[in-house]
Amino acid sequence: MKSTLSKITAVGLGLGLLAQPALAAPVAEAAAAIPNPGNNAWMMTATILVLLMIIPGLTLFYGGLTRSKNMLSTMTQIGATACLAMLVWVMWGYSLAFGDTSYEGTLGSFISGGSYFLAGTDMSSTAATFTDEVISKYVFISFQMTFAAITAALILGSTAERMKFSAVMMFVPIWLTIVYFPIAHMVWAGDGLLFAAGALDFAGGTVVHINAGVSGLVLAYLLGKRRGYPQEPMPPHSLTLTMVGTGLLWVGWFGFNAGSALEADGSAGLAMINTFVATAAGALTWMVVERLAGHKGSALGFCSGVIAGLVAVTPAAGNAGPFGAILLGILSSIVCYFAVSKLKAKFGFDDSLDAFGIHGVGGIVGAIGTGVVYQAFLGGPAGEDAASIGAQLLIQIEGVLVTIAWAGIGTLIAGYVVKLTVGLRVDEETEVDGLDIAEHGERAYN
Amino acid sequence: MKFIIAIIKPFKLDEVREALGAIGVAGMTVSEVKGFGRQKGQTEIYRGAEYSTNMLPKVKLEIAASDDVAAQVVETIQQTANTEAIGDGKIFVLDLASATRIRTGEAGETAL
Numbered sequence: 001m002k003s004t005l006s007k008i009t010a011v012g013l014g015l016g017l018l019a020q021p022a023l024a025a026p027v028a029e030a031a032a033a034i035p036n037p038g039n040n041a042w043m044m045t046a047t048i049l050v051l052l053m054i055i056p057g058l059t060l061f062y063g064g065l066t067r068s069k070n071m072l073s074t075m076t077q078i079g080a081t082a083c084l085a086m087l088v089w090v091m092w093g094y095s096l097a098f099g100d101t102s103y104e105g106t107l108g109s110f111i112s113g114g115s116y117f118l119a120g121t122d123m124s125s126t127a128a129t130f131t132d133e134v135i136s137k138y139v140f141i142s143f144q145m146t147f148a149a150i151t152a153a154l155i156l157g158s159t160a161e162r163m164k165f166s167a168v169m170m171f172v173p174i175w176l177t178i179v180y181f182p183i184a185h186m187v188w189a190g191d192g193l194l195f196a197a198g199a200l201d202f203a204g205g206t207v208v209h210i211n212a213g214v215s216g217l218v219l220a221y222l223l224g225k226r227r228g229y230p231q232e233p234m235p236p237h238s239l240t241l242t243m244v245g246t247g248l249l250w251v252g253w254f255g256f257n258a259g260s261a262l263e264a265d266g267s268a269g270l271a272m273i274n275t276f277v278a279t280a281a282g283a284l285t286w287m288v289v290e291r292l293a294g295h296k297g298s299a300l301g302f303c304s305g306v307i308a309g310l311v312a313v314t315p316a317a318g319n320a321g322p323f324g325a326i327l328l329g330i331l332s333s334i335v336c337y338f339a340v341s342k343l344k345a346k347f348g349f350d351d352s353l354d355a356f357g358i359h360g361v362g363g364i365v366g367a368i369g370t371g372v373v374y375q376a377f378l379g380g381p382a383g384e385d386a387a388s389i390g391a392q393l394l395i396q397i398e399g400v401l402v403t404i405a406w407a408g409i410g411t412l413i414a415g416y417v418v419k420l421t422v423g424l425r426v427d428e429e430t431e432v433d434g435l436d437i438a439e440h441g442e443r444a445y446n
Numbered sequence: 447m448k449f450i451i452a453i454i455k456p457f458k459l460d461e462v463r464e465a466l467g468a469i470g471v472a473g474m475t476v477s478e479v480k481g482f483g484r485q486k487g488q489t490e491i492y493r494g495a496e497y498s499t500n501m502l503p504k505v506k507l508e509i510a511a512s513d514d515v516a517a518q519v520v521e522t523i524q525q526t527a528n529t530e531a532i533g534d535g536k537i538f539v540l541d542l543a544s545a546t547r548i549r550t551g552e553a554g555e556t557a558l
């Protein structure tokens with residue numbers, strides 16, 4: 001607040017040379033923090049970069065991985081899910097996650113309230129950042145809105161090619177309410193359970209990636225395998241589009257990670273460079289592991305490595321030095337490679353597009369690894385008063401376990417509610433003909 | 447008259463077409479086909495899931511030729527499409543009972 005005050009006074013003095021009477025007004029209003037336009041402009045940009053990750057980034061990434069008969073269904077489910085999440089967010093989501101009213105005691109660790117339908121918010125409202133600066137509250141609400149939207153959309157990677165559109169539309173609001181909003185509050189709100197415990201999650205390794213991955217896995221289990229899986233070949237119908245989507249996700253991820261600094265400051269700069277180098281390391285590592293396993297370095301391997309790197313660096317973005325981030329990208333790619341190519345086949349679940357295998361597993365590697373790369377000896381930003389590496393690791397693991405348990409149980413409840421009412425899965429004929437023609441009356445390619 | 451069907455590797459198509467043009471073949475029909483022979487397909491791997499494709503893409507040429515050039519056509523294709531590796535394809539020759547040019551109604555070798 002001190003720096004804001006002095007800035008406003010300086011502006012007031014400058015104006016004062018031109019018009020003396022104007023001097024009194026800005027000083028009198030200095031008590032209310034004014035957002036720095038530079039920070040506001042960056043956060044608006046970051047917000048729409050996250051939208052770019054969803055549409056068309058994720059739609060193309062996932063769409064290309066499905067069979068051509070399910071292309072439109074995959075993309076439309078993602079788009080509609082994001083839209084629904086945006087509306088739910090302004091109605092009650094923001095209030096539950098970051099509302100103005102903090103509850104006393106246990107309840108306050110899990111949710112907040114008081115801002116239903118954005119009550120009490122106007123153009124002059126501001127939201128706190130990690131320093132004395134503030135940003136416009138509408139910008140903060142929008143930024144966090146895109147996080148809720150993409151997390152819900154990520155789940156659809158596990159359920160692709162067999163979940164009914166109506167089931168998706170019913171599942172999403174229930175899931176957001178009982179799973180996403182409480183977890184976002186726990187990890188990011190000042191009085192949240194895991195935030196208060198000291199868990200480090202810069203941009204959503206737990207809230208977004210572990211959450212979406214575990215929820216996807218549970219929903220895939222409730223849905224059952226796709227018809228013909230795994231005997232029938234189900235190769236991706238367009239790795240070209242998957243590659244385009246991967247590029248858009250990477251670009252958008254700078255809004256996601258660097259935007260999570262909530263300001264255009266050095267922390268955002270650190271998150272930016274980490275989002276470059278961890279991803280680069282992840283992409284190349286995946287291809288190297290393919291070679292070591294006796295296969296060819298593949299385009300899909302490249303794309304998968306990009307996502308594995310991005311996911312792992314998400315919680316570490318502003319919590320690691322560039323070389324710690326590279327280590328994390330390498331580790332995540334190796335672990336995710338084995339998760340999707342070996343582990344998945346052993347367990348026999350049908351996580352269609354590997355939302356769990358990459359977002360869930362990479363998220364766990366990133367969340368726990370953040371406790372290590374945060375340390376000063378690895379170039380991380382941990383200060384003198386930071387928790388010891390052992391203590392920090394325990395907190396990180398606690399965060400991961402709470403997220404897995406909450407997401408798993410919450411998704412089981414939301415999934416069963418949908419299963420027992422509208423039903424989760426399309427009928428056999430729809431699945432054979434493809435969801436595009438059967439559920440939407442269109443074909444992607446004519 | 448003979449009807450010649452040749453299955454060749456797709457990348458050899460332009461070369462074969464030029465060589466046949468040089469010996470005076472005036473027309474042919476080309477289609478993209480899939481099949482297998484002694485060459486047994488290939489393996490594709492997507493995130494560890496292995497799919498073996500047992501059908502490989504080939505190009506099929508169909509050429510109607512008069513009796514006196516048929517042998518030369520077969521020889522030209524055999525030499526041009528040859529890479530000395532398995533999967534180069536096959537050439538089949540059938541007797542052709544009749545041929546008619548739709549525009550003029552001409553029949554027999556003049557229609558070729």
